[in-house]
Amino acid sequence: MIANNPLLQVKNLRVEFPTRRGTLVAVDDVSLHINPGEVLGVVGESGAGKSMTGAAIIGLLEPPGRIANGEIWLDGRRIDQLPYDEMRKIRGREIGAIFQDPLTSLNPLYTVGYQLTETIQTHLPMSERQARARAVELLQEVGIPAAEERIDHYPHQFSGGMRQRVVIALALCAEPKLIIADEPTTALDVSIQAQIISLLKRLCHEHGTAVMLVTHDMGVIAETADRVAVMYAGRIAEIGPVQDVVKRAKHPYTHGLMGSIPTIGHHVDALMQIEGSMPRLTEIPTGCAFNPRCPKRFDRCSAVRPELMPAELSEVACWLFDQAKTEVAVGE
Amino acid sequence: MAEITSGELRHRRGFLGGLYRAMDSDIAYSFRKSPITVTATIVTIFIIVCSVFAPLVAPHNPFDVASIDLMDGELPPSWDVEGDPRFLLGTDNLGRDILSTIIYGSRISLLVGFASVALAMGLGIVLGLISGYLGGAVDAFIMRVAEIQLSLPTILVAFLLVGIIRGYLPPDQHHQVAIPVLILAIGLSNWVQFARTVRGSTLVERNKEYVLAARVIGLKPFVIMIRHVLPNVMGPVLVIATIGLATAILTEATLSFLGVGAPPTEPSLGVLINVGQNYLFSGLWWITIFPGIALAVLVLAVNLLGDWLRDALNPKLR
Amino acid sequence: MIAFVIRRLGQSMLVMFFVALTAFGMFQYIGDPVNQMVAEDATEQEVELLREKLGLNDPPVIQFFHFAVKAAQGDFGFSYQHKRPVADMISESMPATIELATTSAIFALLVGVPLGVYTGLRRYGFASKMVMTISLIGISLPTFLIGILFIYLFAVILGWLPSFGRGDVVHIGTWSTGFLTVTGIKAIILPAITLGLFQMTLILRLVRSEMLEVLRTDYIKFARARGLNNRAVHFGHALKNTLVPVITITGLQLGSLIAFAIITETVFQWPGMGRQFLQAIQEVDIPFMSAYLVLIAFFFVIINLVVDLLYYVVDPRLRIDRTKVAGHG
Numbered sequence: 001m002i003a004n005n006p007l008l009q010v011k012n013l014r015v016e017f018p019t020r021r022g023t024l025v026a027v028d029d030v031s032l033h034i035n036p037g038e039v040l041g042v043v044g045e046s047g048a049g050k051s052m053t054g055a056a057i058i059g060l061l062e063p064p065g066r067i068a069n070g071e072i073w074l075d076g077r078r079i080d081q082l083p084y085d086e087m088r089k090i091r092g093r094e095i096g097a098i099f100q101d102p103l104t105s106l107n108p109l110y111t112v113g114y115q116l117t118e119t120i121q122t123h124l125p126m127s128e129r130q131a132r133a134r135a136v137e138l139l140q141e142v143g144i145p146a147a148e149e150r151i152d153h154y155p156h157q158f159s160g161g162m163r164q165r166v167v168i169a170l171a172l173c174a175e176p177k178l179i180i181a182d183e184p185t186t187a188l189d190v191s192i193q194a195q196i197i198s199l200l201k202r203l204c205h206e207h208g209t210a211v212m213l214v215t216h217d218m219g220v221i222a223e224t225a226d227r228v229a230v231m232y233a234g235r236i237a238e239i240g241p242v243q244d245v246v247k248r249a250k251h252p253y254t255h256g257l258m259g260s261i262p263t264i265g266h267h268v269d270a271l272m273q274i275e276g277s278m279p280r281l282t283e284i285p286t287g288c289a290f291n292p293r294c295p296k297r298f299d300r301c302s303a304v305r306p307e308l309m310p311a312e313l314s315e316v317a318c319w320l321f322d323q324a325k326t327e328v329a330v331g332e
Numbered sequence: 333m334a335e336i337t338s339g340e341l342r343h344r345r346g347f348l349g350g351l352y353r354a355m356d357s358d359i360a361y362s363f364r365k366s367p368i369t370v371t372a373t374i375v376t377i378f379i380i381v382c383s384v385f386a387p388l389v390a391p392h393n394p395f396d397v398a399s400i401d402l403m404d405g406e407l408p409p410s411w412d413v414e415g416d417p418r419f420l421l422g423t424d425n426l427g428r429d430i431l432s433t434i435i436y437g438s439r440i441s442l443l444v445g446f447a448s449v450a451l452a453m454g455l456g457i458v459l460g461l462i463s464g465y466l467g468g469a470v471d472a473f474i475m476r477v478a479e480i481q482l483s484l485p486t487i488l489v490a491f492l493l494v495g496i497i498r499g500y501l502p503p504d505q506h507h508q509v510a511i512p513v514l515i516l517a518i519g520l521s522n523w524v525q526f527a528r529t530v531r532g533s534t535l536v537e538r539n540k541e542y543v544l545a546a547r548v549i550g551l552k553p554f555v556i557m558i559r560h561v562l563p564n565v566m567g568p569v570l571v572i573a574t575i576g577l578a579t580a581i582l583t584e585a586t587l588s589f590l591g592v593g594a595p596p597t598e599p600s601l602g603v604l605i606n607v608g609q610n611y612l613f614s615g616l617w618w619i620t621i622f623p624g625i626a627l628a629v630l631v632l633a634v635n636l637l638g639d640w641l642r643d644a645l646n647p648k649l650r
Numbered sequence: 651m652i653a654f655v656i657r658r659l660g661q662s663m664l665v666m667f668f669v670a671l672t673a674f675g676m677f678q679y680i681g682d683p684v685n686q687m688v689a690e691d692a693t694e695q696e697v698e699l700l701r702e703k704l705g706l707n708d709p710p711v712i713q714f715f716h717f718a719v720k721a722a723q724g725d726f727g728f729s730y731q732h733k734r735p736v737a738d739m740i741s742e743s744m745p746a747t748i749e750l751a752t753t754s755a756i757f758a759l760l761v762g763v764p765l766g767v768y769t770g771l772r773r774y775g776f777a778s779k780m781v782m783t784i785s786l787i788g789i790s791l792p793t794f795l796i797g798i799l800f801i802y803l804f805a806v807i808l809g810w811l812p813s814f815g816r817g818d819v820v821h822i823g824t825w826s827t828g829f830l831t832v833t834g835i836k837a838i839i840l841p842a843i844t845l846g847l848f849q850m851t852l853i854l855r856l857v858r859s860e861m862l863e864v865l866r867t868d869y870i871k872f873a874r875a876r877g878l879n880n881r882a883v884h885f886g887h888a889l890k891n892t893l894v895p896v897i898t899i900t901g902l903q904l905g906s907l908i909a910f911a912i913i914t915e916t917v918f919q920w921p922g923m924g925r926q927f928l929q930a931i932q933e934v935d936i937p938f939m940s941a942y943l944v945l946i947a948f949f950f951v952i953i954n955l956v957v958d959l960l961y962y963v964v965d966p967r968l969r970i971d972r973t974k975v976a977g978h979g
Contacts, residue, residue: 479665483665495931495939585792589913590794592931602792602794624798631790632787
């Protein structure tokens with residue numbers, strides 16, 4: 001499952017926030033990898049640690065948050081301990097980012113063209129004119145009509161969906177190898193979401209860019225991702241090819257997530273509901289973080305924390321799949 | 333049973349639990365952790381207590397004509413060679429003890445400060461609530477007046493009000509009403525900030541569904557506003573009030589220094605500084621400097637408190 | 651755009667109208683102008699004649715109209731105490747105040763803005779903390795106290811700078827300037843710094859807090875995520891966004907400088923309008939008070955107007971061109 005040359009490799013990442021009530025662990029021993037050109041979905045509830053993982057990878061953790069442990073490797077080079085200036089050169093050029101709210105992602109006082117050419121010229125050796133031509137091309141690629149004219153418009157003159165297209169153009173303009181997309185469609189109208197997602201998918205496919213797609217929307221993952229990681233309370237619960245995780249969910253949490261999504265044509269009396277809620281990050285239970293809410297828990301679950309273990313095509317952090325045990329059939 | 337841990341104490345019912353929760357809250361924590369703020373609060377409370385209990389605290393009564401001896405005049409502070417241990421900080425030209433005049437003087441400064449802020453706050457809150465809740469012509473009118481008043485600097489408004497009221501009254505009455513005039517002038521010049529903040533909050537709350545529901549039930553709008561809007565807005569109002577207090581004290585000192593504030597019979601710190609100015613250049617520095625220090629310390633302490641309050645109540649900074 | 655300008659002009663005129671009304675009201679109801687102006691032994695008839703001549707028996711609306719017309723031409727009548735046209739008194743003292751206020755404003759801006767930016771960018775540094783502490787003291791000390799201390803230190807003890815007055819002035823037309831003489835320049839230093847100190851600390855704290863806010867926005871985060879270097883992020887993006895709202899408040903502060911000049915002029919015996927105004931309050935000289943009121947309001951209104959227009963030029967969001975409709979998603 002791990003290709004020989006993953007583009008991004010995260011090993012045992014741990015992100016901590018010192019607070020006055022003790023240290024808050026936002027990301028707890030997370031390991032994952034992304035292959036060149038593939039889309040890895042990272043899904044989970046709010047507060048599960050998905051955005052923090054992305055922020056840590058691109059080196060934009062807000063203090064007092066810090067990487068307490070672990071390694072991040074990009075294309076064979078270790079990046080988590082680089083000084084600010086080295087990391088800066090990587091940002092935009094090798095790793096790009098897209099954030100949730102297109103309204104606030106763009107500086108309202110500069111034209112779209114200025115923000116594009118500025119970024120292009122920071123990373124690529126181009127003259128002003130060349131950069132501008134490239135900017136127009138990019139705008140056309142993301143589907144902005146009349147790009148020649150609109151390049152001199154200000155962000156407030158674009159609608160929400162258009163702005164996010166501009167944001168995508170900005171993220172791609174220096175041809176990065178990886179894009180971290182943090183909830184790119186959450187702030188958009190439902191009718192626009194599909195368009196933006198398919199645009200993102202198409203462009204990344206054409207440019208060969210890998211994507212780490214962070215979202216809480218399972219439907220988007222199912223449509224777009226190649227592989228998916230399910231996060232819970234700062235840990236990865238399950239990670240594997242998207243079809244495997246969606247259709248044959250193994251971790252009881254993933255199972256609950258899938259079951260709570262209504263599907264047309266599939267009649268149920270009641271949507272599945274997971275009892276309780278995700279624990280606060282300062283009060284994570286011992287053992288498996290999900291165990292108080294898990295319908296299938298047994299003694300070991302509240303005692304020892306499960307590592308990711310292989311289960312068919314995926315990996316699951318659940319004692320039910322411990323190969324040392326003899327039986328245990330996954331129900332329903 | 334195991335000893336009570338702090339975690340359990342939090343959840344206890346009753347007074348003890350409530351007290352612990354309050355002291356353990358984010359605000360109280362931020363307070364305890366900032367030594368500057370704690371010092372500032374202590375200083376402020378100290379000054380307030382001293383002024384309230386002035387007759388008990390001050391070694392002399394500077395306004396008791398019988399106790400003043402001109403021969404005691406112009407004495408330097410007690411640590412100076414020519415000083416007199418009876419008068420810790422020296423005396424002024426008339427023989428009044430500087431320390432005592434400072435204590436009595438800060439009384440006036442604080443009185444005017446608190447009263448004018450209370451006036452501004454009361455007026456501002458009421459007008460803000462009315463304006464925000466009723467909307468329409470009433471709102472437009474009140475806001476127009478606010479805008480017009482805001483188009484002039486507040487100190488100028490205070491000046492003008494003092495001037496106008498003085499113009500109305502015959503000169504011999506000026507001194508008697510000087511303090512209430514000050515309170516009125518400074519208070520009236522500062523209500524706008526309160527009104528705007530409260531109005532903003534009222535507008536936000538007014539459209540919420542529970543207000544509609546309350547109206548359907550038949551609750552009087554007045555009750556609704558008091559019970560629901562006010563608690564939400566008290567935070568920012570408190571910050572404005574604290575900083576407003578510092579400004580009010582400064583404004584009063586300024587007006588008094590310039591001779592249009594507190595009268596010489598009931599001098600505030602500003603008056604004292606003015607009186608001392610003439611003697612500064614002939615070497616009697618203590619008459620001006622000590623009241624000056626007292627004023628600066630008071631305002632600084634209040635400002636620090638206001639600064640901390642603003643940071644503590646600002647959700648974005650947490 | 652035109653609609654915006656017209657609306658603002660209309661607002662300004664409304665403000666001036668109300669100010670004029672207040673000034674007029676002061677004239678009408680406070681004190682008796684006639685009694686102030688006639689000799690002690692004037693007869694009833696003479697007093698009545700004077701009243702008639704001054705138009706004091708006309709209905710109030712007519713009186714207001716006359717008042718407004720004359721005010722617009724700069725005629726505010728005669729000062730009660732000084733027996734001179736108020737307009738003359740003001741034109742003599744106005745240059746002094748304007749020069750003082752402008753110098754203070756330049757000082758406040760030149761020191762306040764860079765310091766604000768610096769303490770915003772280097773928030774946790776020692777120098778920043780020092781600056782912030784000093785600024786807190788700056789807004790806690792009343793202007794007059796600062797003035798007194800400056801005089802004591804620089805004039806009395808050190809003897810470097812004069813303790814009062816304006817120095818030698820050069821008259822150019824109706825204007826008198828102190829900038830062209832050495833004594834004039836020396837004389838303006840202490841008052842200007844005293845007057846400007848309070849504003850300077852306000853500007854500093856404002857710029858700093860705006861800067862901190864801006865540095866936390868999504869677009870700054872996105873700018874960093876695109877790999878822009880620190881200079882571009884801090885000075886290209888953050889600074890520009892910081893200064894836009896700062897413009898408004900700074901403009902208003904500068905207007906209040908003219909009002910605060912009252913204090914500084916008194917402490918330094920600077921021969922400006924502010925000092926005259928204070929005298930007018932003490933002497934209940936209504937014509938001067940009302941003239942000052944109208945003049946200050948006028949300055950304020952003009953400054954507000956300029957600031958609003960400036961805002962319009964600087965912030966593209968206010969320039970929505972209704973012919974270009976935003977495209978569809």
